Amino acid sequence: MRFSKMFIPTVKEDPKEAEVISHRLMLRAGFIRRLASGIYTWLPLGLKSLKKVETIIREEMNKKGAQEILMPFVQPKELWEESTRWEKYGKELLRFYDRNNRELCLGPTHEEVVTDLVRKEVRSYRELPLNLYQIQTKFRDEIRPRFGVMRAREFVMKDAYSFDVDEEGAEKSYMDMYDAYTNIFKRCGFRFRIVEADTGQIGGSFSHEFMVLAETGEDIIIYCDSCGYAANLERAEVGYQQDKEISAKKGYYKKVETPNKKRIEEVSSFLNIPPQLLVKTIIYNTDRGVIGVLVRGDRDMNETKIKNILSLEYIELADEATIEKVTGGPLGFSGPIGLKIPLYADRDILYMEDFVVGGNEKDMHIINANISDFNVEAFFDLKIAKDGDLCPRCKATLNSTKGIEVGHIFKLGLKYSKAMGAKFLDKNGEEKYMVMGCYGIGVSRIIAAAIEQANDENGMILPCSIAPFEVDVLPVNSSHRDSMELAERIYKDLLAKRIDALIDDRDVRPGVKFKDCDLMGIPLRITIGEKNLKDGFVEIKHRDKKESLKIKKEDIVGRTIEHVEELKRW
Ligand SMILES: [Zn+2]
Numbered sequence: 001m002r003f004s005k006m007f008i009p010t011v012k013e014d015p016k017e018a019e020v021i022s023h024r025l026m027l028r029a030g031f032i033r034r035l036a037s038g039i040y041t042w043l044p045l046g047l048k049s050l051k052k053v054e055t056i057i058r059e060e061m062n063k064k065g066a067q068e069i070l071m072p073f074v075q076p077k078e079l080w081e082e083s084t085r086w087e088k089y090g091k092e093l094l095r096f097y098d099r100n101n102r103e104l105c106l107g108p109t110h111e112e113v114v115t116d117l118v119r120k121e122v123r124s125y126r127e128l129p130l131n132l133y134q135i136q137t138k139f140r141d142e143i144r145p146r147f148g149v150m151r152a153r154e155f156v157m158k159d160a161y162s163f164d165v166d167e168e169g170a171e172k173s174y175m176d177m178y179d180a181y182t183n184i185f186k187r188c189g190f191r192f193r194i195v196e197a198d199t200g201q202i203g204g205s206f207s208h209e210f211m212v213l214a215e216t217g218e219d220i221i222i223y224c225d226s227c228g229y230a231a232n233l234e235r236a237e238v239g240y241q242q243d244k245e246i247s248a249k250k251g252y253y254k255k256v257e258t259p260n261k262k263r264i265e266e267v268s269s270f271l272n273i274p275p276q277l278l279v280k281t282i283i284y285n286t287d288r289g290v291i292g293v294l295v296r297g298d299r300d301m302n303e304t305k306i307k308n309i310l311s312l313e314y315i316e317l318a319d320e321a322t323i324e325k326v327t328g329g330p331l332g333f334s335g336p337i338g339l340k341i342p343l344y345a346d347r348d349i350l351y352m353e354d355f356v357v358g359g360n361e362k363d364m365h366i367i368n369a370n371i372s373d374f375n376v377e378a379f380f381d382l383k384i385a386k387d388g389d390l391c392p393r394c395k396a397t398l399n400s401t402k403g404i405e406v407g408h409i410f411k412l413g414l415k416y417s418k419a420m421g422a423k424f425l426d427k428n429g430e431e432k433y434m435v436m437g438c439y440g441i442g443v444s445r446i447i448a449a450a451i452e453q454a455n456d457e458n459g460m461i462l463p464c465s466i467a468p469f470e471v472d473v474l475p476v477n478s479s480h481r482d483s484m485e486l487a488e489r490i491y492k493d494l495l496a497k498r499i500d501a502l503i504d505d506r507d508v509r510p511g512v513k514f515k516d517c518d519l520m521g522i523p524l525r526i527t528i529g530e531k532n533l534k535d536g537f538v539e540i541k542h543r544d545k546k547e548s549l550k551i552k553k554e555d556i557v558g559r560t561i562e563h564v565e566e567l568k569r570w
Pocket residue numbers: 224225226227228229391392393394395396
């Protein structure tokens with residue numbers, strides 16, 4: 001394509017609205033423009049990259065036998081009521097009425113629609129397994145849309161849904177998608193980790209996230225280099241030392257005054273006892289009543305773990321009135337001794353001795369408490385994992401890193417097929433529920449993640465497979481006839497060899513051309529300058545390297561093809 005003819009509105013200054021690098025560079029390089037909060041237009045350059053990502057996804061999905069469909073963006077309330085998600089989904093689900101007063105929503109995901117399709121069309125085990133996918137617009141009314149297309153309200157997603165006759169088949173479908181995703185993200189040029197994840201809003205039994213490693217990532221990944229264990233922060237388990245002794249001490253505790261000292265740091269410094277010898281007692285409201293949960297003073301509670309282990313529908317911090325009612329004391333002074341509600345504790349507490357807890361009355365704490373002084377229903381791994389904790393699998397030391405989630409795969413089991421009656425007849429003519437899985441990729445987010453992963457002060461450094469162009473042919477002086485003629489010839493030859501080339505045929509200063517080329521992150525640049533040309537040479541430069549290579553002008557097309565092939569090898 002010709003730069004002079006393309007709609008590429010680049011911007012020199014950093015846009016004020018952008019909070020992260022990818023957002024800033026996508027605006028500056030003319031990839032996207034904002035229409036409203038969390039809603040963006042894709043301009044030709046950005047869309048070109050987006051289409052390349054889509055092609056990679058399609059190829060890898062099709063290789064695994066998945067079939068592409070296109071489902072509606074607008075969905076009827078009735079389907080969401082069947083799955084009970086109309087109530088549960090909350091405000092992210094954008095709901096509205098049509099002219100006949102029927103309630104509808106904009107699809108944030110398509111489990112309901114695809115399950116409805118399959119339950120109506122599939123009758124027999126002979127028609128299974130089935131994996132249907134689409135690449136389509138989604139809408140989630142995020143409370144705080146931010147970071148451009150990274151956390152937008154409207155975005156492009158690839159979602160796939162598998163239907164199998166049994167658990168074994170579902171497992172195979174899951175692993176097929178695991179492999180397909182691995183290939184997709186390798187081809188997109190990502191450094192990424194596959195981590196165990198919580199199943200969250202979608203529900204189901206098991207899931208993995210695909211995380212692109214980037215300093216600016218919003219997600220924290222906990223991993224072990226010894227055994228390969230990796231999980232997102234929500235899910236990450238922690239290993240505990242088994243060889244420690246459990247204290248049998250009892251009845252040594254005594255009350256001490258701690259006037260106005262509520263927070264751990266305050267109590268710790270007032271009593272001159274380190275936070276790891278304090279125990280926090282947190283009171284929660286849940287669907288199974290009020291509970292108390294204990295965790296060491298220097299650690300944070302992982303509410304997802306509590307919710308999963310106790311199979312709770314919901315969990316939220318108790319309000320002050322509830323705390324007063326169940327403990328007898330105000331917020332900040334809760335402790336386990338004498339409490340009548342069910343207590344659960346992080347396993348750290350098992351091995352603690354002579355610790356500090358709240359006194360269940362105003363301005364009072366208890367020192368020298370021990371686990372025999374109160375009754376705990378059960379000890380679990382309930383804390384948020386962090387660097388330096390023990391690996392749950394091999395007991396080596398855990399590390400953490402930051403990432404951006406680009407893909408997520410779930411084993412759904414029978415959740416939707418039961419709720420919506422997706423059944424088939426098996427070999428023996430018996431009616432059975434289909435076993436489902438669902439698999440998502442944030443397509444538009446992939447571009448942002450790629451930019452977050454690699455960039456410099458001059459702009460994006462995009463992987464060759466998803467950059468808007470593979471090569472920029474750049475004649476330095478547009479009024480120099482020989483340069484322009486050679487540039488045109490190289491450009492046409494590259495196109496003929498199926499290289500995705502851009503020619504910068506604009507009549508602008510060389511500095512502008514170089515700057516735009518770097519900003520747009522085009523992986524290879526062929527520079528045609530008057531001086532080199534006199535000796536029969538042109539230059540080729542990789543976006544991520546400082547030095548350029550001088551190459552004979554008659555060899556440039558062949559060498560460029562080699563470079564592109566090398567860059568796209570994965
Ligand atoms: Zn390990």
